[in-house]
Amino acid sequence: MILNTIVEKLRRASKEDFKGRQFEAWLIVQAVTWYLRYPLSYRDLEEMFAERGFAVDHSTINRWVLTYAPLIEKRLRRFRKPHCGSIRIDETYVKVRGQWRYLYRAIDKHGNAVDFLLTAKRDADAAKRFFRKMLKDEPLLSPTSVGTDGAAPFPTAIRSAVEDRLLPLDPVHHVTKHLQQGIESDHFRVKKAMPRIGGFRSFNTARRTIKGFEAMLWLKKGFGFAGEWTVHSQNDLLAQIFGLQKVNKA
Known part of the structure; x- marks a missing residue:
């Protein structure tokens, strides 16, 4: 129905x-x-x-x-299906006019899509923008567990999301390469059809x-x-x- x-x-x-x-x-x-x-x-x-x-x-x-x-x-x-509460976040490179830009992406531990954001820079402000975009429409489904790589911007972005009440007060933050393998494979799946020579204009x-x-x-x-x-x-x-x-x- x-x-x-x-x-x-x-x-x-x-x-x-x-x-x-x-x-x-x-x-x-x-x-x-x-x-x-x-x-x-x-x-x-x-x-x-x-x-x-x-x-x-x-x-x-x-x-x-x-x-x-x-x-x-x-x-x-x-x-889209609601995520399971445990998500994986990572960024990958996309070439635009000969320069590398950054595609932030998130899936849950079962591989279900959460969100994505293309940014010009890979820094704390970009990571914060991604967390806001990812979480602003789903305050009742805030993840309790967040997996990332060791990139410096992510802890700052997580703290900012907690302060904005987009994440619970004490989310579990995993920094484990093993847990990131799923989203790294997912990057390949979304990028395989993208332009290979020269990138986007x-x-x-x-x-x-x-x-x-x-x-x-x-x-x-x-x-x-x-x-x-x-x-x-x-x-x-x-x-x-x-x-x-x-x-x-x-």
């Missing part, structure tokens, strides 16, 4: 999503999700659609990704596109729904949140 209510709200909100677009909605969603799901370039997708009789320029697909990747992330965010492009990469990983992991969770199941949910019958009609 709750799931049906969420889907119906999303379907009503999606009425204006594709207004004025030259191509049908299902093709746009298919192009965006293929880019976010697999290690494909925009030109790869241009050729793939040409094989199916659709003349779609790679620059058009790029604009679709920048528009709809954040929208997919926003709508799938509602389906701008910080805004990276921020918007990474929202889509993260959302597609959430989708692939599943949201605890009953039954087998296949690519077809994933596409069915994507279709529902955009008010479509199907995503892949080709």
Whole structure:
């Protein structure tokens, strides 16, 4: 019942999503999700659609990704499972215009997504911003156990979150390499489809596109729904949140 209510709200909100677009909605969603799901370039997708009789320029697909990747992330965010109370936090490197930027990420000990944040710097202020983003909407589900690596900004960020009442008064802070292996593997899963040569062209492009990469990983992991969770199941949910019958009609 709750799931049906969420889907119906999303379907009503999606009425204006594709207004004025030259191509049908299902093709746009298919192009965006293929880019976010697999290690494909925009030109790869241009050729793939040409094989199916659709003349779609790679620059058009790029604009679709920048528009709809954040929208997919926003709508799938509602389906995430609550974390179990024990989370793992780490940052990984992302290249933007030839410079390394930092993607802060958190999962719980079972691998369920918690949150993420792209930052220009790797310091205490960035870590504090990530903790606020991660915890501000979930005060009743504040983790009691936090695992990190030995990076200096994390203890400061944890203390700040406690002072802001976003964490309990005495959270357990684990600094153990063994416990971090899960999130380090998770970094690879979200980064494998990202641009490998030159990285992203701008910080805004990276921020918007990474929202889509993260959302597609959430989708692939599943949201605890009953039954087998296949690519077809994933596409069915994507279709529902955009008010479509199907995503892949080709």
